[in-house]
Amino acid sequence: MPPMTPVSIVGAGPGDPSLISVRGLRYLTRADVVVHDTLIDPRLLRMARPDAETIDVGDAAPTEAAQDAICLLVAEKAREGKSVVRLKWGDPFVFDSGGKEALFLHEQGIRFEVVPGIPALVGIPAYAGIPVTYPGSGDTLTFIRGYEHGEEATPDLDWHQLASVDGTLLCYAGPRQLARVAASLLAHGRPADDSAAIISCGTTPQQRTLSGTLESLSKQLDAHPPTVPAVFVVGPTVGLRDHLRWFDERPLFGTRIVVTRSREQAGEFVERLSDLGADVIEAPSIHIEPLDDYDEVDRAIAAIASYHWLVFTSANGVEHFMRRALSRMRDIRDLHGPRICAVGPATAERLQRLHLRVDVMPDEDRAEGVIAALKATGSLDGQRMLLPRADIAREALPEELRKAGAEVDDIAAYKTVRASWVHEGQPDIYKKLLEGDVDIVTFTSASSVRHFVTNLGEEQAADLLQQVAVASIGPVTAEAAQQLGVTTSIMPGAPYTIPSLVDAIVAHVRSKA
16 A cells, blocks of 8 residues: 555635645645645645646535545545545634544644635635734734634524623624524614625625625625625724725725637736736637647757747747757757847747847837837848747738748747637536626637637627637737737737736726726
């Protein structure tokens, strides 16, 4: 039997995937098996190894029978010699079954570790601008068990004593519990004018906060019962929200933005939008893949000294061509023949990481701009140029270079493949667009536009995208969209980069506020 590594019981925090601890993330990225609650954000699960087994075991508050099955599953995977992470919403030891699971492992002789997470009753109020304690706001902090056990009965407590506690009360309550908790506090003497707040979908772009007095919220809960569990806060610190709110004050808060960029490249874009408050819907329309046949690339690499120019039009071209080149060369110094042209700051930055000097970087990514920048270095007559690009790259640039007198070898360095939303479990973008559940759709390349439209259907895409703002990273992408009947309403000025596109989206949203 293989040796057993300790099971890691990891708290993921209350929603925002970036709230997991450094230690918890380290275990997650190394795990063979991830057993997780349904409430865990899918973006966090994607941090696991691609070959890791991920098992959804349902709500954070399973039935007793389901909980026993989870314990047995975790133990079984550990006995197989696999490294197991039990990923739990919030903190494993705060109104959670983490203690029960740890005790079961102890009884089975299986070692375990506990990685604390941010408890929902602390993290969610912080995202609403409500500190759970504050000097002068009372000397106690009281957590009330609510929906964590999976039922919505009124907690069986000494409400009279609880109502008289001088401090902050917090409860993660189900939709039907909220009104009962508020009514019980009022009925047993909690001041009607005490500050209170209800925070639903905390730490996510869907977060909503309703604040007022205990009495006013109690009436609203009776008149308009909520549909989802929420954190209920009662105490004087709620009054600080107007001064300390930050999460829902960010410029893109609640703006639903579709990112069509390939998942391999979308990380920075998604992170920037999310940090500004956007509700990002990842729907990659393309995949970047290596070539099936490298014969043409290898011939170009073998003859690299015969070229006058290496022209890279994307960071992908740099990454895939240079990875192959360095596998065929003894040393990067063998790449000493051609000068290098990089189209765009991201392309130049990728080359600089390889300690390759960029000789020319055009001001714009249109063919005309590239030609003008190269001509500024001298005549292009007879200049041999190598363009390692996508297999479906537009013909405009090599054609214009040839017209200028250059000899051009335009080779595929990687494949751009359409991503099928249906087969890859992507969100139903057609439905979201049809129901008006999208504010902005973003495109960062001509190929992402073409494949997005293909996935929706050309006629449907033109109609549906009339109802939203379309953001294109630059004129080439906007032109490709226009050819398909899609009008761009958001586009940055040069340089055409992800940061510039994000800035343009923020400016657009602010102009509509």
